[in-house]
Amino acid sequence: MEEAAPRPVGLEPVPGESTGSFVRRLARLNDAPVADVLREAGVRGRAQELDPFRHEVFLHERAVDRLAVMAWQTPQDLRRALPTLEVPAGCSGRQLIRVSAWAPQWTVLEPCALCLARRDDVVAPVLLASKERWQVCTRHGRWLRDASGGGPSQVCLAELEPVVRAHRRWVRLRQRVGPYARALLADAVQVSACWWQSRQMGAENVWAERERVLGVERQLWSVPLVVFPEAVVVAEAMAVYERQRRWGRDFDNGAPGWVSRHWITFVGERLGMPDGMEQGGYRMLREWTLLHRITAPVVARLAQQPPPPGYLSQRLEPMQPHRALRERGALEDASCLEWRLGQAVTGLE
Structure with missing residues (x-):
């Protein structure tokens, strides 16, 4: 048989x-x-x-x-x-x-x-198909990244709990805002990376301490991790700005104009870095607001219907200059800002 x-x-x-x-x-x-x-x-x-x-x-x-x-x-x-x-x-x-x-x-x-390590079926290397160049495992506090450009493929975040908490906040922001949140995070990371490169805002204290924990000093590969908690705060503030712009309103009902000084001050306070914002950190945010300005004439804006109740918690439809959203790939490619990490920081006044 x-x-x-x-x-x-x-x-x-x-x-x-x-x-x-x-x-x-x-x-x-x-x-x-x-x-x-x-x-x-x-x-x-x-x-x-x-x-x-x-x-x-x-x-x-x-x-x-x-x-x-x-x-x-x-x-x-x-x-x-x-x-x-x-x-x-x-x-x-x-x-x-x-x-x-x-x-x-x-x-x-x-x-x-x-x-x-909890599985018994890992008989060959397991690979993830990621839409992002990096991810955070919140269960075990590990940062997973593309190591092709140098640096480790995984980083333990045991001593960098703010990064794990920031990732949870980012997930909640994405749920509230929708796909447009990725473009705002891309812009926020570019702004924060520019601050890091030009040694502004938290570069000499908050970010330097995280680099000390990582055992690195001014390494480009570590920048998205080092600035991530502050980038999420900036992205949250950008979402507030954009919700009001969606209805033709300046931040906090400020005077019409391309740049909302009140909003930039608000971001500095949210970051706990008001002095750094006044001393030059405002420049990159001003570049962002110039690209996200309200273009409708004041008369037309005043004639608009008021926003519906609860509009500050509704999902956001993409607006210029982010009409075409990139759902995956390098996060910087989803940003409307032309500056890229590693390039000269010029033209910011």
Whole structure:
């Protein structure tokens, strides 16, 4: 009597895992070549070589169904866990699977090492398909980042609790504001990074202390982490400004004009850095307000209907200069500010 074929071993995906990483782990758990898993999912002919660090696997809906059966998961479970399944696969009924190089809008990250330590199915390196160049694991207090440009791929935040708290605040801001929040955070990070580079605001005390904890000194790779808590505060203040601009109102009912001095003072107070704001920190914020000015004539603004009750807590529709929102990729590319970290800080008066 012939022995029955061994039953396939199922696999639960890591939240945020790339499809290529998941396929490779499923193959390893079942002691099978990756090519066999791809053929079972729907590849016709010779399966393409798969390097999850360089390539991603995009699946037609029918291929998602087949992969779910092999992994003992539901297609819905896979779609919730694997981010690139949300992206149009560019496949058809004849080509159910496409393996292609990663697009620049995606970043391959290593997941939190402490999260993975709780699992017993990590038979091959797990890779995340991230829409951002960095993430924060709030459960274990770790900063996950793209290490291709130097620096570590993970940073312990045990002594940098303000970063973890700021990430939670950022998540709440994104829920309240909607997709437009990402553009505001991008602008806020650019402003904060400019302050760091020009040694203004918290560069000599708050940020220098965080750099001491990290064991670095003035390293470009660490800037998004070092300034993140203050960048979230600035993004929150930008959301207040934009909610009022949406209804043709200057901040705190101030006098009409391109620059709201009252708002800039408000930001300095929220940061706990009023002196630094007066001594030069205002310049980058003024650049931002020039791009986000109210263009409607005062007469037209006065004739507008008043905003509805609760408008300060409603979601924000994108406004100029952010009509086209970038949902993933380098955060700086979503900013309306032309200045970039590492360039000369010029033209700010």
